[in-house]
Amino acid sequence: MIKAAIIGGSGYTGGELIRILSNHSEVEIEFVFSTTRAGKKLATAHPDLLGLTEMEFTGTVNPNVDVVFLCLGHGNSSKFLDENTFSSTTKIIDLSNDFRLKKDAVFQGKEFVYGLPETNKVQIENANYIANPGCFATAIQLALLPLAKAGQLDKDVHINAVTGSTGAGVSPSATSHFSWRNNNVSWYKPFTHQHLGEINESLKSFQANSGELFFLPNRGNFTRGILATAYTKFDGSIEQAVKLFKDFYADAIFTHIAEDPINLKQIVNTNQCHIHLHKHDGVLLITSAIDNLLKGASGQAVQNMNLMFGFNENAGLMLKAGVF
Structure with a gap:
């Protein structure tokens, strides 16, 4: 058993980590x-934890833990980390965007590895510090x-993606409270979303001359999940x-290519990413769906932890969606 700490445990990602780790056999x-x-x-x-645990939040830090999850605002x-010190053997998984970009990856002598298991599994297995990818970015x-x-991404790509209200965090805002969000859809940060930086870095690590990304994020009138379409x-x-996609994800246990068109319900409450492909008049449409709080945050963080400690990659993450 390893000992884990969650910093910023009262928010959505902290709550999901508590739920997953409470049922993890190795933690x-x-x-x-x-x-x-x-x-x-x-x-x-x-x-949702009522009756499952009597644990209380603490305002003090025990530095002698095996892994720390940072669930703090960007x-x-x-x-x-400037104000708190952990043991030299403590592994850190950060869920914010503080260390995702290459220019920010080294902090206090700690080198953060970008935690996308589908491409960086070997690096993650040997890492002590992980920058967990963003939800849209994933x-x-x-x-x-x-x-x-x-080498097939040399043309411009147009992306439209809609996310649930939990993507805005637990604190209410003008565009996340029920009265505004219900029966409503809107775009925000058109073509300038902060996740574009990490997306472009990953794509260009495979194809330096990849095309420009035109990304339009949308707020959906549902709680959780991301449905992204790119063409x-x-x-x-x-x-x-x-074949290209199936070959690429042949060893990915959480990313799957669907024969039929996909929807959010089949991935919500799971660590899965489902992808569907459609072609029309020379244009390839790629649809991907994830749960923004799991594969887009806490689930992927636990997936990274499993790889770092040599556990089964899917430990604690065999979660089924409720599709009805």
Whole structure:
């Protein structure tokens, strides 16, 4: 058994980590840190834990844990590490965007590895520090990386992706509260979303001359999940495209190519990414779907932890969607 700590445990990603790790056969949660809820039971922030644990949030840090998950707002992970020291053997998995880009990957002598298991599995297995990918970034990279590796991503790509309200975090805002979000859809940050940086770095590591990405993110009137559609010119047949994707993900236990069109319900509450391909008049349409809180955040963080500690990659993550 390894001992795990969750920093920022009162939010959505922290709650999902508590749920997963509580049922992980190789992990014991040592403490859950929160500056706003110290001394209160975990169930006060996460009612789904009522009756499952009597653990309380803490406002102090035990540095002698095996792994730390940082579930803090963007820009706050680096501040937390400046103010708190962990054992030299403690592995760190950061769920913010503080260390995802190459220019930010080294911090206090710690070298953070980009934690996308489908492409960086060997590096993750040998890493002590992981920068967990963003949710949109995960869905879009998994939709496009096979094309980049094959040198088939030289044309511009148009991407439209819609995310659930949990992608905005637990604190209410003008565009996340029920009255505004219900029966409503809107776009935000058109062509400038912060995840484009990490997406482009990953794609260009396979194909330096990859085309420009035109990304339009949307807010959906549902709780969780991301459905992303990307289309670009493709000279090959649909059969060639399917083979290209299946070959690329042959060893990926959580990413699968679907024969039929996909929808959000089949992946919500799982660590899966489902991908569907469709071709029309020389244009290849790639649809990908993930749960933004699991494969797009906490589930992928646990997947990375499993690889770092030599556990089965799917340990604690055999979760079934509720499709009805």
